[in-house]
Structure formats: C-alpha cells, structure tokens
Amino acid sequence: MSNTLGNTGSMPDQAGAYLRFESVTKTFGAVPVVQEPFSLDIPAGQFVVFLGPSGCGKTTLMRMIGGLDTPSSGRILLQGQPVGGPDIRRGMVFQSYSSFPWLSVRKNVEFGMRFRRDMTKAQKRERAGYFLDLVGLSDFASSYPSRISGGMRQRVAIARTLAADPDVLLMDEPFGALDANLREDLQYELRKIQKKSGKTTIFVTHDVEEAVFLADRIIVFGSRPARVMADMDILSMVGPVRDETLRDSERFFHIRTDILHLLRGRLREAGQEGA
Amino acid sequence: MSGASSFGGLLRFRTAVPRMAVGVAALLGAMSFLGAWWLIVALHVVAPIFLPSPATVARAFWTMCADGVAMPNALISISRVWSAFLLSAIIAVPLGILMSGYRIIGAFLEPLIDFIRYLPVPALVPLAIIWFGVGEETKIFLLWLGTFFQLVLMVAADMKRVPGEYFETAYTLGAKPRQTLGTVALPAMLPQLMDSMRISLGWCWTYVIIAEIVASDSGLGFVIWTARRFMKTDQVMAGVIMIGLIGLLTDQCLRLLHRFLFRYQSS
Structure with missing residues (x-):
C-alpha cells in the first residue's frame, strides 16, 4: 500500500477528545452490525468522514451519536458526557425526506428552532434569515420544497440543522441522490459552511472522491466483517483549502486511488472467502 | 394518414393522451351508455315497466x-x-x-x-x-x-x-x-x-x-x-x-x- 494509507497515528486523545467512541458495538437482534469494538476520538471542529461500502456499520455508528440507535456495548461521550436519546445538541441531515414538504423553505429553517423556548418569534425569524442567506436560498424563502431542486432541498435541511445550533452535525449521505455536478457544488459549499461555523461534523458516504474533498479526516470501513481499515489525516495531506484545483491535482488523485485499492482489496478478499 | 397514426397513438400502452381526447372519450362513454339504454327500450327488448326510457326517468327526476x-x-x-x-x-x-x-x-x-x-x-x-x-x-x-x-x-x-x-x-x-x-x-x-x-x-x-x-x-x-x-x-x-x-x-x-x-x- 502507498504511503498515504500509512497509519497516520491517532488524533490527540484524552484532553482533545470532544466526541469519543469507547469500544462501541451494535447488534440488531442476532445480527452484528458493528462487531469489532469501535473506538475513536474526535477533536472539536473536525470534519470527519465515515467512508465505506453499504453494510459496514458506518451509518449505525453515526446514528448512535445522534441517539437514534443505542450501542449494544461501550459508550459514546460528547464533551465527557455519555450521549442519551436524540436532542438538539446533535443535529442530523438525511439523504431523503430531509425537508418537510408541508412547510415553506423559511418555515423549514425556522423549524430548527421550533422547540426552543429561549428565543422570541422575531429572533427565530431573524436567525432563519441568516442561515437561508448562508446557504443561498433567501430568494426561495417562501417556496415549498416541491418547487425547488433536490440540491436546494438538501441546503434547506442543512440550514435548518445549523439554525438549531447543535454541537455536532451528523450527515447521512446527504448528497447521495443528487447528480454529479450539483454534488460537487454542494460539497464545496458544505466545506466552506462547516469551516465558517466550526461545527464538529460526521459525514457518512460511500463516495471516495466526496470523502477526500470534504474531510479533515477519513475513517475507512470495510465490510464482511465490518471493521476500520484506515484512519487518514487528510488535512495534513492536502491542507485546508478545498476547491476545484484540488479535485484536479495529482495528490487528490493518488489519495483517491489508494483508498479505492484498499476498498477493492478488501472486496476481493471477501469474494475469495465467499467462493 | 396522419389521422390514422394519431388514433394509433391513443392506443399506445401506458402513454398519456391529449386532454381533448380525454374529454371526448368521457363524453362518448356516457353517450354510448345512454344510447344503448335508449335503444333497448326503443326496440322493446324489455318492457317499460322494468326499464323506462332515459326520457321518462329524466321526467320523473x-x-x-x-x-x-x-x-x-x-x-x-x-x-x-x-x-x-x-x-x-x-x-x-x-x-x-x-x-x-x-x-x-x-x-x-x-x-x-x-x-x-x-x-x-x-x-x-x-x-x-x-x-x-x-x-x-x-x-x-x-x-x-x-x-x-x-x-x-x-x-x-x-x-x-x-x-x-x-x-x-x-x-x-x-x-x-x-x-x-x-x-x-x-x-x-x-x-x-x-x-x-x-x-x-x-x-x-x-x-x-x-x-x-x-x-x-x-x-x-x-x-x-x-x-x-x-x-x-x-x-x-x-x-x-x-x-x-x-x-x-x-x-x-x-x-x-x-x-x-x-x-x-x-x-
């Protein structure tokens, strides 16, 4: 394997861990989804991508951060406190059904603050306006989701989650249903917004290029059996600036190719075992 | 020629038809029902006491x-x-x-x-x-x-x-x-x-x-x-x-x- 895949060493632990997995496993009924105990320390503000094929447990791990699933063993700590059920501190953006069709774009974003009692109506409206502007949807504030494109709908969901001001932003293949060009645009915007807001972000995808473009750090998962194959410090490999020149650069290409080889090697092995 | 081909188009499987054709078809459906009814009565196929003509029913209505x-x-x-x-x-x-x-x-x-x-x-x-x-x-x-x-x-x-x-x-x-x-x-x-x-x-x-x-x-x-x-x-x-x-x-x-x-x- 190439040097880009070399173990980059674990990120600063203990004191630096903002979000921490401690030997987490998950079994649904008799089906193990995360079999090998999973441990990971994530410092504040980091953009972490969980990359892997379907069935590798990456989505389940993220849902457990959100409190939408609970670990079968081990625990997840946010700022030292074990996470419980879902709450406003950990916001989630889904791939589909991400925005509410019965609410206008503005009302969708305001919904992010719907259950907050410490804000007045005017404050909510103003804050919604700010985030609508941030994702470039001010002109569509009064439109319904059915009248705007799929990419805009995902931006609505992102704005809504940001408006709720969570500590952690969780994204489950949010651009998975979009066409390639739109995807690249949104990746570019998301990266900018994430840096601007400084939100610790966990982004799940099976798209290698998307992962490399967005991530400060990629956790590569393999399936059958589900396990972590690499923990890559993308930030130190390509730096903080992400734009179209990066996509065309040789470095980007190499990292991408290495990860693909890693994933394919895994798949080949699994295929041979199966045969 | 073109008429024949557009009529053929109306019978294409799972294909939308013009609005106009939908309206005409609905009207024709209703009219052929009334026509058949009227014809059955006019030809005395059934006695009027069992099946009165459309006009009689309309009058009763x-x-x-x-x-x-x-x-x-x-x-x-x-x-x-x-x-x-x-x-x-x-x-x-x-x-x-x-x-x-x-x-x-x-x-x-x-x-x-x-x-x-x-x-x-x-x-x-x-x-x-x-x-x-x-x-x-x-x-x-x-x-x-x-x-x-x-x-x-x-x-x-x-x-x-x-x-x-x-x-x-x-x-x-x-x-x-x-x-x-x-x-x-x-x-x-x-x-x-x-x-x-x-x-x-x-x-x-x-x-x-x-x-x-x-x-x-x-x-x-x-x-x-x-x-x-x-x-x-x-x-x-x-x-x-x-x-x-x-x-x-x-x-x-x-x-x-x-x-x-x-x-x-x-x-």
Whole structure:
C-alpha cells in the first residue's frame, strides 16, 4: 500500500477528545452490525468522514451519536458526557425526506428552532434569515420544497440543522441522490459552511472522491466483517483549502486511488472467502 | 394518414393522451351508455315497466325535484351521512394515530377491529333495531359501524407511512416524541388522511341507503323503496341517479379542496 494509507497515528486523545467512541458495538437482534469494538476520538471542529461500502456499520455508528440507535456495548461521550436519546445538541441531515414538504423553505429553517423556548418569534425569524442567506436560498424563502431542486432541498435541511445550533452535525449521505455536478457544488459549499461555523461534523458516504474533498479526516470501513481499515489525516495531506484545483491535482488523485485499492482489496478478499 | 397514426397513438400502452381526447372519450362513454339504454327500450327488448326510457326517468327526476319530494329527503340522507361520518372520523383519527404511534395500543385493538370490520353491516341491522328501535339512532349507529372500523385502520396505515426520517429529524431538533404528533405526524399524513376520509364518506352513502330501506320513513333510500312498492321504476331510477349525483358532487368538491389545501405537493 502507498504511503498515504500509512497509519497516520491517532488524533490527540484524552484532553482533545470532544466526541469519543469507547469500544462501541451494535447488534440488531442476532445480527452484528458493528462487531469489532469501535473506538475513536474526535477533536472539536473536525470534519470527519465515515467512508465505506453499504453494510459496514458506518451509518449505525453515526446514528448512535445522534441517539437514534443505542450501542449494544461501550459508550459514546460528547464533551465527557455519555450521549442519551436524540436532542438538539446533535443535529442530523438525511439523504431523503430531509425537508418537510408541508412547510415553506423559511418555515423549514425556522423549524430548527421550533422547540426552543429561549428565543422570541422575531429572533427565530431573524436567525432563519441568516442561515437561508448562508446557504443561498433567501430568494426561495417562501417556496415549498416541491418547487425547488433536490440540491436546494438538501441546503434547506442543512440550514435548518445549523439554525438549531447543535454541537455536532451528523450527515447521512446527504448528497447521495443528487447528480454529479450539483454534488460537487454542494460539497464545496458544505466545506466552506462547516469551516465558517466550526461545527464538529460526521459525514457518512460511500463516495471516495466526496470523502477526500470534504474531510479533515477519513475513517475507512470495510465490510464482511465490518471493521476500520484506515484512519487518514487528510488535512495534513492536502491542507485546508478545498476547491476545484484540488479535485484536479495529482495528490487528490493518488489519495483517491489508494483508498479505492484498499476498498477493492478488501472486496476481493471477501469474494475469495465467499467462493 | 396522419389521422390514422394519431388514433394509433391513443392506443399506445401506458402513454398519456391529449386532454381533448380525454374529454371526448368521457363524453362518448356516457353517450354510448345512454344510447344503448335508449335503444333497448326503443326496440322493446324489455318492457317499460322494468326499464323506462332515459326520457321518462329524466321526467320523473324533474317531477320529484319540482313537487318537493326529492330535496327534503336528500337533505335528510345527506345530514345522516355527514353526522355518522363526522362521528366516525372524530374518534377514528385520534385512535388510528395512537394505534400506530404506540404499537402496544395497536396490538391491543387491531385483531378486534379486524374482526368487526369484516362483519357486513346488513347483518347487523336486526341487532341495531333490537338495541335502538327504528329511530334516528339506528341509522347513525349502522353508518358509524360501517365506516368507523375501516377508517381507524386506514388512519393507522396513513400514520405508519410517514417516513421515519421526519420524526428523527424533529427529535434531533429537540422535539419530544409527543410533540411530533402535532408538528410532524399530522401535517405529514394530512393529505393521505383526507383521502381516507373521502373514501369512507363514500361507504357512508352505501350504508345510509340500506338503513333507510330497512328502517326509515324518510331519506332517499325510503323514497326509492316506496316507489318500488308501486312499481314506479322511473322514480326508482331517478332516485338512484340522484344518489349518484350527490356522491359525485361531494367527491369532486372534496378533491378540489384537497388540491387547494395541499397545493404544496404538486410541482
């Protein structure tokens, strides 16, 4: 394997861990989804991508951060406190059904603050306006989701989650249903917004290029059996600036190719075992 | 040539046809039905006492409207349908939502409701008369019986179809499960819910006629049944057509309302 895949060493632990997995496993009924105990320390503000094929447990791990699933063993700590059920501190953006069709774009974003009692109506409206502007949807504030494109709908969901001001932003293949060009645009915007807001972000995808473009750090998962194959410090490999020149650069290409080889090697092995 | 090819286009499998063609086809359908009816009568295939001509039925329809028989009885039937329907909906909607929202409530009630909804309403008429006599309660009870149990299950299914992502999104925005009932579940299922209610309103019409035939001295069912006793087939048919027209009108109004209320759905 190439040097880009070399173990980059674990990120600063203990004191630096903002979000921490401690030997987490998950079994649904008799089906193990995360079999090998999973441990990971994530410092504040980091953009972490969980990359892997379907069935590798990456989505389940993220849902457990959100409190939408609970670990079968081990625990997840946010700022030292074990996470419980879902709450406003950990916001989630889904791939589909991400925005509410019965609410206008503005009302969708305001919904992010719907259950907050410490804000007045005017404050909510103003804050919604700010985030609508941030994702470039001010002109569509009064439109319904059915009248705007799929990419805009995902931006609505992102704005809504940001408006709720969570500590952690969780994204489950949010651009998975979009066409390639739109995807690249949104990746570019998301990266900018994430840096601007400084939100610790966990982004799940099976798209290698998307992962490399967005991530400060990629956790590569393999399936059958589900396990972590690499923990890559993308930030130190390509730096903080992400734009179209990066996509065309040789470095980007190499990292991408290495990860693909890693994933394919895994798949080949699994295929041979199966045969 | 081009005419032939465009007619061929109308018969292409699963393909949209021009609006104009849809209108013409609907009109032709109705006219050929009337034409066949008229032809059967004109050729004396069936005696007029069994099948009066379309014109005779139209005349009977007009007379019934003019001499003040049709309207009051239609209004009585309509009010029975709506009161029973609203009584059903008021209980069925919250209960259906609860059944799907709290699975244990669903497990408790579903087998029972499944059993009752397969009991045919006419089979329960004698029981209803024993319990309530032949008054207004009997009719409302029968109509309610015929719609409530169906509607509860449809509401529960509508609720179940609300994507889990909507709820989970709300949870991660700070909503408690109970808070999602009004802010997520209800608005998300409302278009489906209204369709379910529209369908069950149609069933109400079926049962009101049965109830009025068996135990009533008013309403359109009673009018039809009385006309039958005097072998006034034209009046029987006029009454049936009136029921159909009221149903059609109600349904179209509700569809329009649906399109207006949920215009956010269409693109």
